[in-house]
Amino acid sequence: MNLAQSSLKIFVAKIGAAILNFLAxxxxxxxxxxxxxxxxxxxxxxxxxLSIPTDFGISSATEKRISEGADKSKYLGTAIALKFPPLILISLLIHYSRRYVTQYLGADLTLALIVALxxxxxxxxxxxxxxxxxxxxxxxxxxxxxxxxxxxxGYVLYLQGYGVYSLVYGYLVGSTLMLIVGWWKVSTPISNPTLEHVDSLIDYGKFSVISSIGDYxxxxxxxxxxxxxxxxxTAVTRGEIGAYENAWRLSLVVMLLSQSIATALFPQVSHWNADGAVDQIESVIPTALLPAFLLVTPAFVGIAVLSRDLLKIMFGPEFTVAWFVLIILAGEKVFQAVHVVLGRSLQAIDRPDLAAYAxxxxxxxxxxxxxxxxxxFGIVGAAIATTLSFIVNTSLxxxxxxxxxxxxxxxQKALWSIVASAAMGICVYSVQIYIEINTIIELGSVICFGVLVYGSIVLVYSPIREIAQRLVSPMIEFIP
Structure with missing residues (x-):
């Protein structure tokens, strides 16, 4: 597997998905x-x-065992057999808790919840x-x-007057398409489950599930x-929840490259770990950390300067209530960029127990x-809580x-990125003082100006420039 090209493919797809999600x-x-x-x-x-008890770490355990190369079909058959009983049990509990589910969500979406699960x-x-x-x-x-x-x-259903149900049903349609194509592409045949493979999956999954809980x-x-x-x-309204989550999703854009690298990294590190290739693992982790960090740091600075304008122009004035939330969450992404690489690497070297403790x-x-x-503190308090807990998680x-x-x-490379980001922030703030941003074109122009300033400064440092040149090579090979 070519790690750079796999990361690039996922990154391109995540960019496309982010654009579609943000458009929606x-x-x-x-x-x-x-x-x-x-x-x-x-x-x-x-x-x-609810996916936590229905999966119980089986999916990540399946990825780990299949990546090791032995008994693939038996592991897959065993994973399927393990997943469906808890799915049925949780669905029955949802059905009999219908009144409370409706009160919690503010709409009767119980059946949709079961299907979505x-x-x-x-x-x-x-x-x-x-x-x-x-x-x-x-x-x-x-x-x-x-x-x-x-x-x-979702948009078609919105035009038909389905309101919030258009969002939920649209999610179900998209997930169903993902299900159909995903299983169409899987090449591993399904064999009968065995107790030996049940023990193996549960042995890994019992720790991996805690990491999954952490993700959720x-x-x-x-x-x-x-x-x-x-x-x-008390404390907050549904409108503030909507504004908070929009700010959260906007902050996630800066994580696309980090997540792409971490996703591609896991099976490769797992394979090297099985072969005892420690030197290769130690050399690839710093390489995986740096490109993500070079994007997250300037993104945080840019968001800190433009948070109100981003929320107002992209979503509407009522969403600016979450401007400070957006800044806090963007700062937290600096730590998450490191965590996604370290966390997947720790699991890939077969230590899900330590990842679980952290x-x-x-x-x-x-x-x-x-x-x-x-x-x-309302929604600001939620952002602070998430950030502090993730700093603890990354450190451990x-x-x-x-x-x-x-x-x-x-x-050293990270410090230079911080210097370049700070210089960019000063330049963008200076422009913002003299130019009132009222349209998406004006906002995009200011962002492009910031990207140009940051890129010009960060590439002055020759070690980063050399890394950038190496990263361009797989992009050129990827383009048909």
Whole structure:
């Protein structure tokens, strides 16, 4: 597997998915307003949270075992057999808790929740199998189908007057497309499950599930907790939830490259670990860290300067209530850019137990801080809680990984990126003082100016310039 080309394919797909997602969010935000999004986002959060007990780490364990190369079909058959009983049990619990689900979401979406849970879990398993088959680049096409289905079918349903239901049904259509194409591309045949392979998957998954819980807590616990406060009538409104999640999704754009590299990194590091190739693992991790960090740092500075303008122009004036939330979350992405690489590497060297310990600590910090800080500061408190808990998570992952590997962190290059980002921020702020930003064209022009300033300064440093030249090579090979 070519790590650079696989990362690039995923990055291109994630860029496409981000564009589609943002186009959909912009359209739905302007057409429906913040309150319906305050129902849709908790729905997606609930799907994610309920996916934890229905999966219980089986998907990541399947990717790990299939990537090792032995008994692929038996591992796949065993994974399928393990996944469906909890899916059925959780679905029955949802059905019998219909009244509380409706109160929590603010709309009767119980049946849609059950269907979304089945479709999402089945689709996601196909993606993890493809990754385990060392076909990470091919998952790019599969994963972009969800936003395509969401925006196309969701907009049609919006025109038919379905309101918030258009968002939910659009998500179901996109997930179904992902399911169909994903399993069409899987090449591993399905064999009968065995107790031996059950033990192997559970042995890995029992720790991996905690990391999965950490991912869902990180992505959705703030929205889930905000929704609880809305349900009991204190602290926040559904409109503020919609604004918060839009700010969250805007901040995620800066993570596209980091996530792409981490996704491609896992099966490769897993394969090297199985072969005992420690030197190759130690050399690739710093290489994987730097390109992501070179993008995240200037993005944080740019967002800090332009947060109000970004929210107002992209989504509408009522979303500017989350301007400070956006700055906090963009700052948190600096730590996440490091974490996604270190976290996947720690799991790939077959130490999901240590990743689980780090995640368990951060989950506890996240939960406690969310309760206290949301009650005290509303949506700003949720952002602060998420950021502090993730700093703890990243620090622990770095501590554990360096116990097994000698990692030469690219400190000097990162410092130069900080200098270039600060200079860019000053230039953009100076322009903003004299130019009032009222249109998407004006906003885009200011952003392009900032990119030009940052690029010009950061490439003055020859080690970074050499890395950039090396990164261009796989891009040229990738272009037909």
């Amino acid at each position: 969010i912009i359209i739905f935000s302007r057409k429906l307003g913040a309150a319906p999004l305050g129902t849709y986002y908790p729905f997606i959060a609930l799907v994610g949270i 089945f479709v999402r879990q089945t689709a996601q398993l196909s993606v993890t199998v493809l990754r385990g088959e060392m076909r990470v680049g091919e998952t790019a096409l599969v994963e972009i189908l969800r936003p395509i289905g969401w925006i196309s079918s 807590f990180y992505n959705w616990m703030d929205v889930a907790m905000l929704s609880v406060f809305v349900a009991v009538g 995640t368990a600590v951060s989950i506890l910090v996240n939960l406690v801080l969310n309760v206290v800080l949301i009650w005290k 992952h770095a501590h554990y990984l360096t116990q097994f590997l000698n990692i030469d962190f690219p400190v």
